[in-house]
Amino acid sequence: xxxxxxxxxxxxxxxxxxxxLESGGLDSVTMRAVAEAVGVKGPSLYKRLPDRAxxxxxxxxxxxxxxxxxxxxxxxxxxxxxxxxxAAASYRAFVRSNPNGYRLxxxxxxxxxxxxxxxxxxxxxxxxxxxxxxxxxxxxxAARTFVSWAHGFTSMELAGGFRLGGDLDAAYEFGIxxxxxxxSGPATRASG
Numbered sequence: 001x002x003x004x005x006x007x008x009x010x011x012x013x014x015x016x017x018x019x020x021l022e023s024g025g026l027d028s029v030t031m032r033a034v035a036e037a038v039g040v041k042g043p044s045l046y047k048r049l050p051d052r053a054x055x056x057x058x059x060x061x062x063x064x065x066x067x068x069x070x071x072x073x074x075x076x077x078x079x080x081x082x083x084x085x086x087a088a089a090s091y092r093a094f095v096r097s098n099p100n101g102y103r104l105x106x107x108x109x110x111x112x113x114x115x116x117x118x119x120x121x122x123x124x125x126x127x128x129x130x131x132x133x134x135x136x137x138x139x140x141x142a143a144r145t146f147v148s149w150a151h152g153f154t155s156m157e158l159a160g161g162f163r164l165g166g167d168l169d170a171a172y173e174f175g176i177x178x179x180x181x182x183x184s185g186p187a188t189r190a191s192g
Contacts, residue, residue, distance in 0.1 A: 013055070017034045018062060020033050060105060066098070084180060106155075130146065133180075153175060
C-alpha cells in the first residue's frame, strides 16, 4: 500500500502565505492561518516548514524570485534605455501589487533578508542594462543610483509620502529620465 498523497505542497503554502501577507500584513502570517488557507491541519504544515521563521524566509525568497523574473522580462529589448525604462515601470508595478511582500524585504527580521546570491540575481538585469548604457567601469554605481531612486520613490508612494499633489506617474517618469540623463552624462563618461 502506498503512502497517502501529500495534501499540500511548498508552492501552495508560499502562495497562500503571500496572500495572507498582502491582505493582512506580516502579523497575520501565522502557521495556523497558512495551514487553514491550504486546507491542512497545523501539524501537516510543520512537516514542510519547521517554524514561522522558515515560512517567512520562504515568502521572502518567493518575493525576490518574482521581482527578479519581473525585472529580467522587462530588460530583454537590447536597448539599454528602453530596458531601464521598462525595468523601472515593472519595479513600480510589482511594488504596487505586492506592497507587503516588498516591505518584507526591508524588515529587520533576519529570516526575511535575502541572501547575497539572490540579491545579485535580482540586480543583474539592471546592472547589465547599465553596463550597456554607461560601460562596465560605472555600471554598478549607475545601477545603485537607479535602484536607490526607484526604491525611495516607491517606498514613499506606499507610505503615502507624496502629499503635495501633482501627477505621481509623471513624477516617476521624470525621475527615470533624469536618472538616465544623469548616469550617462559627463561624470560617467569621464570615469569610463
